[in-house]
Amino acid sequence: MNSRIATAGNAGPKVRSDCQITIELKPKGGISLDIKSKVKSIYGKSIRTLCLEMLEYFAIRNALVSVDDSGALPVVIMARIEAAVKKITSTGLVFLPEMSKDNLYSTEHDWMRFSRLYLPGNTPGLMINAGLHSARGIILDLEDSVAPDKKEEARLLVRNALRQLDFRGAERMVRINQGETGLKDLEAVIPQNVNMVLIPKCESAEQVRRFDDHIAKISKAMKLKKRVFLMPIIETALGIENCFTIASASPSVVAAAIGLEDLTADMGVQRTAEGTESLYARARLVMAAKAAGIQAIDSVFSDVSDLDTLRKVVIQSKALGFEGMGCIHPRQIRIINEGYAPDSTEIDKACRIDIAFREASEKGLGVVALGTKMIDAPVVTRARRTIETAVRLGLLPDNWRESSPK
Amino acid sequence: MAVKTVMNAAGRKVPLAINGQPAIPFRGVGKHRPSGVKYSPPIPTCADFPSDGNKVVGSLEDALRKCGLKSGMTISTHHHLRDGDLISNRIFEIASGMGVKDLVWFPSASFPCNDPVIRYLSDGTINRIEGSMNGPLGRFVSEGGMKGTAVLRSHGGRVQAIQDGEVKIDIAVLAAPSADAFGNARGTGGSSSCGVIGYGKPDSMYATKVIVVTDNLVDFPCCPMEIEGNYVDCVVVVDKIGVPEKIVSGTTEITKSPDRILIAELTASFLEKTGILQDGVTMQAGAGGTSLAIAVFVHEILKRNGWKSKFGFGGSTKYMVKMLEEGQMGCILDAQAFDLDAVRSVETNPCHIPYPVFNAYNYHSKGNLTSMMDIMILGATEVDLGFNGNVVTHSDGYLLHGIGGWQNCLHARNVILPLPLFRDRIPVIVDEVTTLCGPGELIDVIITERSIAINPLRKDLVRRVKGSGLPIVTIRELKEEAERICGRPEKPEFDDRIVAAIKWVDGTVIDVVRKLKIQKG
Numbered sequence: 001m002n003s004r005i006a007t008a009g010n011a012g013p014k015v016r017s018d019c020q021i022t023i024e025l026k027p028k029g030g031i032s033l034d035i036k037s038k039v040k041s042i043y044g045k046s047i048r049t050l051c052l053e054m055l056e057y058f059a060i061r062n063a064l065v066s067v068d069d070s071g072a073l074p075v076v077i078m079a080r081i082e083a084a085v086k087k088i089t090s091t092g093l094v095f096l097p098e099m100s101k102d103n104l105y106s107t108e109h110d111w112m113r114f115s116r117l118y119l120p121g122n123t124p125g126l127m128i129n130a131g132l133h134s135a136r137g138i139i140l141d142l143e144d145s146v147a148p149d150k151k152e153e154a155r156l157l158v159r160n161a162l163r164q165l166d167f168r169g170a171e172r173m174v175r176i177n178q179g180e181t182g183l184k185d186l187e188a189v190i191p192q193n194v195n196m197v198l199i200p201k202c203e204s205a206e207q208v209r210r211f212d213d214h215i216a217k218i219s220k221a222m223k224l225k226k227r228v229f230l231m232p233i234i235e236t237a238l239g240i241e242n243c244f245t246i247a248s249a250s251p252s253v254v255a256a257a258i259g260l261e262d263l264t265a266d267m268g269v270q271r272t273a274e275g276t277e278s279l280y281a282r283a284r285l286v287m288a289a290k291a292a293g294i295q296a297i298d299s300v301f302s303d304v305s306d307l308d309t310l311r312k313v314v315i316q317s318k319a320l321g322f323e324g325m326g327c328i329h330p331r332q333i334r335i336i337n338e339g340y341a342p343d344s345t346e347i348d349k350a351c352r353i354d355i356a357f358r359e360a361s362e363k364g365l366g367v368v369a370l371g372t373k374m375i376d377a378p379v380v381t382r383a384r385r386t387i388e389t390a391v392r393l394g395l396l397p398d399n400w401r402e403s404s405p406k
Numbered sequence: 407m408a409v410k411t412v413m414n415a416a417g418r419k420v421p422l423a424i425n426g427q428p429a430i431p432f433r434g435v436g437k438h439r440p441s442g443v444k445y446s447p448p449i450p451t452c453a454d455f456p457s458d459g460n461k462v463v464g465s466l467e468d469a470l471r472k473c474g475l476k477s478g479m480t481i482s483t484h485h486h487l488r489d490g491d492l493i494s495n496r497i498f499e500i501a502s503g504m505g506v507k508d509l510v511w512f513p514s515a516s517f518p519c520n521d522p523v524i525r526y527l528s529d530g531t532i533n534r535i536e537g538s539m540n541g542p543l544g545r546f547v548s549e550g551g552m553k554g555t556a557v558l559r560s561h562g563g564r565v566q567a568i569q570d571g572e573v574k575i576d577i578a579v580l581a582a583p584s585a586d587a588f589g590n591a592r593g594t595g596g597s598s599s600c601g602v603i604g605y606g607k608p609d610s611m612y613a614t615k616v617i618v619v620t621d622n623l624v625d626f627p628c629c630p631m632e633i634e635g636n637y638v639d640c641v642v643v644v645d646k647i648g649v650p651e652k653i654v655s656g657t658t659e660i661t662k663s664p665d666r667i668l669i670a671e672l673t674a675s676f677l678e679k680t681g682i683l684q685d686g687v688t689m690q691a692g693a694g695g696t697s698l699a700i701a702v703f704v705h706e707i708l709k710r711n712g713w714k715s716k717f718g719f720g721g722s723t724k725y726m727v728k729m730l731e732e733g734q735m736g737c738i739l740d741a742q743a744f745d746l747d748a749v750r751s752v753e754t755n756p757c758h759i760p761y762p763v764f765n766a767y768n769y770h771s772k773g774n775l776t777s778m779m780d781i782m783i784l785g786a787t788e789v790d791l792g793f794n795g796n797v798v799t800h801s802d803g804y805l806l807h808g809i810g811g812w813q814n815c816l817h818a819r820n821v822i823l824p825l826p827l828f829r830d831r832i833p834v835i836v837d838e839v840t841t842l843c844g845p846g847e848l849i850d851v852i853i854t855e856r857s858i859a860i861n862p863l864r865k866d867l868v869r870r871v872k873g874s875g876l877p878i879v880t881i882r883e884l885k886e887e888a889e890r891i892c893g894r895p896e897k898p899e900f901d902d903r904i905v906a907a908i909k910w911v912d913g914t915v916i917d918v919v920r921k922l923k924i925q926k927g
Contacts (some may be wrong), residue, residue, distance in 0.1 A: 042895035
């Protein structure tokens, strides 16, 4: 905060949809603004207006400001300006883009978390169209994919992205940092209708409760009503040993994920495609999760070009009891969604349950049976969720009732 | 000097004269009626040519001198060597050395390898380019660097302009991967094979003088004779006419972008669900990454249904060749081969037939292959609320692409434009295109990664997508979505000076490009 010059954001020949802002405070002379942008002829004026408005808002009256823009959206430019300002001034002010009303949706406790797409938290170009690829969740990552000196600017970028970018119904997730940095991350993102927070390298129930309490505190202060779910990621031997207490640490915990890159490193072994080395850890985590009544979620598969092996890994993972897996590239999403999605037998059964229940209700019957089996309410709920998912994934036409035999 | 302009039928202000020659404003699709007779070059005589048929001269400079190169002439070249072309720049280097000025370069397209001609535009050797302008050349022209006014034509429009005498070629310099001493030439063989050289054919027939340049002199007769020696004045043998790895375009790989793949999938799904794609279909798709992905998805649909495409029209690529070889395509008619597999296929497969643009694209002829095609997949830099398309400038006003066969292809039955909704914050769907290249009445469907808009004129398609589950919206909704994400774009500011004219397929002027005002600060 002592320095008179600060830079935030990224620029360079390979950077797209981002901008780099440099602000140099001056004792006098007003604002001198230099804009270099590939979209200058069509957005030059609006970039200028935005810069001047924000500098005014943050009470910066004398400075040299340069913008090196590669087609950043306004929310990105806002985050970059705010980040640069906060490096050289101490201000409690925040400059928030409008919260899009499309971003106010919720997810539920047992949302089908087949796929969750990791997006590096300081790379806006990857975020803009991330919602188009049918991932069940989108994770804006503030942890490992963000360099230590970029944590602050990434936090503002993620905050703004959560307000403005449309992830099209995907569960809105943020992976926070460990420790104190994680608490600061929560302060920035919890008010932005985050559905779920991922806690990395989780080793104890206390860690979960610390973040959970902090979320409760923020929610109370901001009068936020919606529940924020937690997904601890277990990535160490100690975490595996404690996984049941972690899974049952709070009612907010709805899923537990395993992180195999770190875990195999912690174990001192190589990670293989067959996964023999992590079989015990994975089975143990699945058991702990089921015992705690939550979902077990598998690690990412890191070779984005090898889709055939990914397909096999997913089949094996589903057989072990996992209900979803992380994705590091959009092309993995379809295979993962298809792999964990209900198969044709499950869908067929769900349809028959739904039809039987409807017929029974129409006839005013209290007891519903399918063949020789009784159907109770949770079974119907689950069947309907399977149907809904199948329709959404295109596995079942939305008018399936008309086309299906009674 | 102010040029007199009038409003054409598309509502664009265009000049009545370009580079001192009268110009006809666009009158509407199919409205301009040509009159008169076709252009003819002077009558030659065998008495002026060696009776042994050997027309080989010592160098390109000798040939140019022999053909009487002088200031003000129009020099034509073809673009089959694409970004590996070593001949075009050399012509102007020689001309510059001879002190020749004010040439008109009339290429069938230009590539980044032609950027060095900026030097000859700057030193006065070249007055103007009548052809495509890409990359740095486009920027140079947009910023007013070129002395004359550029004229941009489609591939078919170029043939029309030659045939109708709008452009009189003084010297055609035609690079040929194989040629004999008499001047018969083809696009295959040697180390610079590019498959076909059909774009040079009209030049050979209508130019006053014709020079064939080859690095692979073969014994007479060089067959098939894509260029016939009877039209050729001299033959030049050089070490290399092109850089082989750059002749084969780098664009013939399927896109890796997940967003583009999504567009391709949606396009294939649209074609199938609307019934446009069916047994016996005829189609053309370009060599861009998204088009190639569409070709792959279409191939899968044909296989799954046991269908076969009657023929495909190239620019051919390995993906089209695969359809041919696996039996899902009857034959390929080919105006240019984009990659090595395509070149090999033209060389060896009798069902892969060289088909000059001459026969395919020229609007002033007795029928046109493109209007016989069922499906045409095309790109655009912008499309507006009236479905009008732009392919030559970006929204920032810079000239960055040629027209290629784009305008000609608009005459197909179903013209489909798979496009991203925006590119690096630049919206693709806009209120009004920066430069009009194709009238909206000819553009049927816009497919983006988010949703699809159908031209309301296509009531049949609108009806057929009902209940298909496809994400159909209006073009206005597409535009509004783009602006919601990117912000509403300002208009680039232009000077009055016209730097380029855009011709429609019938030779009328559909629009112009003006010099950009360069913003400061």
